[in-house]
Amino acid sequence: MIIPVKGYITSNDYAPIYRDWFGMTVVSPSDIVDKLPNDGSDVTLEIASDGGEVDPATEICNALRAYSGNVTAKVVSNAYSAATIVAMGANTVQMAPGAKMMIHRASSDASGNVNDINKASGMLQTTDNAIAELYATKTGKPADDFIELMDSETWLTADQAIELGIADEKLDFDAPIVNAVGPIIPHQAVQRIKDLKDENDKLHGQLPKQNDLLNKKLAIFYGKKEVQ
Secondary structure (H helix, E strand, C coil), rough: EEEEEEEEEECCCCCCCCCCCCCCCEECCCHHHHHCCCCCCCCEEEEEEEEECCHHHHHHHHHHCCCCCCEEEEEEEEEEHHHHHHHCCEEEEEECCCCCCEEEEEECCCCCHHHHHHHHHHHHHHHHHHHHHHHHHCCCCCHHHHHHHHEEEEEEEHEHHHHEEEEECCCCCCCCCCCCCCCCCCCCHHHHHHHHHHHHHHHHHHHHHHHHHHHHHHHHHHCCCCCC
């Protein structure tokens, strides 16, 4: 079973907004979890992702760890940021020639007063520590080593990722691939679109009832049983 992990990693709620309104390629936890075979057969993830949101990526990682079968993560072009978290859920991480990884500290679009910023800072520090622990579990190296690498935003070739221990094998075919980190749409914009979509769906759901009431009123006015 081959499961693609392509594009921006986001939550199950936001995935339809990115797809339907922005035309973006995204992946959410349900896209992965729902495809895991019931018989525990082998699974291969084909990863080409700039990253995304930490919590959905962690959910995918833990679902892969809990899966009864063998999971291979094949980085076919890039696994940046949160995409590396997904890869840590696999039993074996393979890198294609020319493929790259990137690890860095988490970020947010926090705003507000000093208390809000301090809370956001604490959240980000906790998130960084949790991510570093995932790398440490994979490699057997201290989490602090990865905090230092994340602090300086570290880019890794296939050979460097294998040497560091967050990848295990290099694939033996040569397929030059080019990719770049793309712009991220602010969550406020995605949430606003989601709210508008929900409101629009709600209004469409009310139309049949409104039309039925209008038909009844017109029927009374015209003295007919029903107006088409």
